[in-house]
Amino acid sequence: MNPRHPIANLPTHEVTNMPPHLGDQDLWTTDVALKQGVAREGGDWATSHLAKFGRQAGRQEVFELADQANRFSPELKAFDRYGMRINQVEFHPAYHALHEITVSGGLPNFAWNNTRPGAHVAHAALNYMFNQVEGGVVCPMAMTYAAVPALKTTPAIADEWLPKLLSTQYDSRDIPLAEKTGAQVGMFMTEKQGGSDVRANSTKAVRDGDGYRLTGHKFFCSAPMSDAFLTLAYTKNGLSCFLVPRWTPDGQRNTLFLQRLKDKLGNKSNASSEMELQNTWGVMIGPDGRGIRTIIDMVQGTRFYCAFGSAALMRQGLVQALHHTAHRTAFQKKLIDQPLMRNVLADLAIESEAATCLSLRLGRATDQSETGDQQAAALARIGTAVGKYWICKRAPNHTFEAMECHGGPGYVEESIMPRLFRESPVNSIWEGSGNVICLDVLRALHKDPQTREAYLAEVELALGGNVHLDKALVELKDALNDIPPILSCGPGA
Template sequence: MARRTHTVTNQAPPLSGYDVYAADRALVAAVERHLAPELLDEARSELSGLGRTSGSAQVQEWGVLANEHPPRLRTHDRYGNRIDEVEFHPAWHRLLGKGVSAGLTAAWTRSGGHVRRAAAFLVWTQVEAGNGCPLSMTHAAVPALRADPALAAEWEPRLTSTVYDRELRPAARKAGVLFGMGMTEKQGGSDVRANTTVAAPLAEDGTYELTGHKWFCSAPMSDGFLVLAQAPEGLTCFLVPRVLPDGSRNVFLLQRLKDKLGNRSNASAEVEFDGTWARRVGEEGRGVRTIIEMVAATRLDCVLGSAGLMRQAVAQAVHHCAHREAFGGKLADRPLMRNVLADLALESEAATTLALRLAAAWDDGGEQERAFLRLAVPAAKYWVTKRCPAVAVEAAECLGGNGYVEESGLPRLVRESPLNSIWEGAGNIQALDVLRVLRREPAALNATLTEVGLARGADHRLDTAIKGLLTELADLEGVEARARRVVERLALVLQGSLLVRFAPPEVADAFCAARLGGDGGASFGTLPHTLDLGAIVTRARPID
């Protein structure tokens, strides 16, 4: 008889066939907190539908395939004609189509749209983060285009459409379009005022001809792009269509695709403009002011994307440890592993809670909330995106050697995790933006401190942390060298205030102890053992 040598036991089942949204208790609570009651039934149905789609084995496989078969650049056709196209695996188009149809570019068209979209974006990121880039830029293009009412009237209905049309043809003949953006150049990076791309006026109607290059242009198969170039009156924002109204291709020369650490499914290109037709958006010389609303919206998506990646990493870690046995019991029941999982869950819930609060401020749109966003968005973008890599790596370690194997999905999360910290302004840029707001916009600080102060008196560790922050803010002399310290404290007290007010007591207590009270170490798994860690882990478990 043949001997049985390969009986598989003690392996966790795949984390699939579940509702990614409904299983995320922190996210569900945030949505129900920030949406008006009359919107909740419809929102629950939509988000659970997307959650079940995201948790299905088929859609998860699309995410794997889109990354295993990255985009390919085709500069010429078989006859030698320049076409400047990028080929994607069919899985990419399926994912992008699902994202568009789920309303991830349609927040501007309905009540509570930003909270609903934020929750959906956080859920959809957990399937595959690469397609989030064109979805984010398309969503964020709307406020920038509103600087020109005529352009907004022409493009906004297509940008907010739930129809995905992948064909390159004039936008007027499409039911839905996608947008990209091109700001940075190789000599300047985040210092966009060093841009050398030149815009020469063609006529009095706001049309120009661009000559120059862009160092990063993600999703180069989009229908239009917002770019910055030097016009006669200074740095100006322009709309560059991929296809001109007569059906001919605009001059959009793809030089190469970036070979990136992560985000492999999404194409990021270097682009040359050589007599490229463009329309001005906003006034000449006010390009940064025009495009800043787009940047703010994409920065919020960086927070949401990182929160989604953290949630998926924690879900995978908790799921694995709830099934894997070692040393005489389930891993999740071992005190040391429970401490690690609870610590990871705290970071994930704090990120989700803060991200949804920012989305709610966008929906509100009032003066106080707009002031709050000007300070809170760069602070959250700085802190949440920086915590994401640490969470992803620790979650992979929870799976042991399995977490280092591609089939587990954790390596893809680890590679993706630094991206949101780097894109749309790396850490120092966010810190400098916070300082700029502190110096120039006292209303923004007042709005943020008002938000934080809503929890004053509820936890002594939070109160002490708020006092420490105020001490830091009292002296802005030479503050640049300690800017990261200031922004970190600001983000932590924001998270602490939200959790104290809205999270279960065991979550708020653990966060205040470890993140604000100094009763935690430099690595995950160093929470005080006297806390209710089991309840925190149970709350984070994706499937009961």
């Protein structure tokens, strides 16, 4: 309390038994599970970058920017004052300030700019730290990172786009790619009549010279100010993948019509839109009629983001709960010393650390699969789906429990807890909702027996540690011997 404050000495305004402000957080140094996990999974060569970023991202002023970017959410400017279509979204300056931090820190591209073992682990660690501060800005980071493998299937496009996607300069200007210092890519798969079931897409593409013209609607388009979008549309050969840029090669604005922005539960800083494509220019990525196969690599990357993004929400919820309970006294003891609260906090800590460890392990599998390791690729294939399912499913409950540790103040908007709680379901819903992930795991097990072997080899490493887990593992092996074939199920946008 400031003794010079005029009301400081009034008896009704004496504030006691309230925690001090948490202030700056060193998101790297204070996170033992993260530091150990990064070293264990091969990313320790990136420590100095991670440590610097963790200090920078965890500053109180960055948390304040995050609050502002969520409180003053983006606005659609579909038309200018003369009625011309401009298809712009206006963001609060805090959103752009957060973008400067993430892009210069390498959040969309660290793994692609540092091609050495552990790069995806370090990449995950960077994004995990920032997602504790703000999840909305991480959405375009995820899509830009994940688009890279799909773009690489078409070398001429990769040559044009990758230098801009791999840039560490944030350039928010809506201008042709050639004039930009850095660029981002979004993804439109979901349509009104089909999200998980992308084969129900109705968007059509017809040949136009070297490119295509696409017509259709896309129902969920996040980060709509991105410089280009990967999307799916039907040609006469089937569902195909296209890159649709904001600007056509002849320097015209492409006909991407922003219809409206979604009023979402959380993830408020990030615009999610509905978009209509009317004779919109695009270029095919990957083989004609093999669009799902092409875009599935992108989905794998964004699911990886979902897993460590939700682990991050758990971690920040835990940090906040520990801080509050360490300073608040009830019934003559600090809350953290009350036996029941200790149980709750221990459960939160164990689950948070487990989610962090699993996410980083998936990073190593991704790293190793890049070098052609088939066993690692099989583990990354199935493990990313399983990890995404479990961590994202648990995040809302975990965040809620961390909120409850605060009592009433945790429910109040001045605390970060409502924002973390609102953010927590999204990773479970998008990029394959729960059931769709379950079906995808079954499909992987059925189509590629190596996924089963890779998965069992991984979990068998824990054999002998606990009788209950050993028993569960025997049952799991039996169950995996009898995988039912499943009907077709798409990637789940």
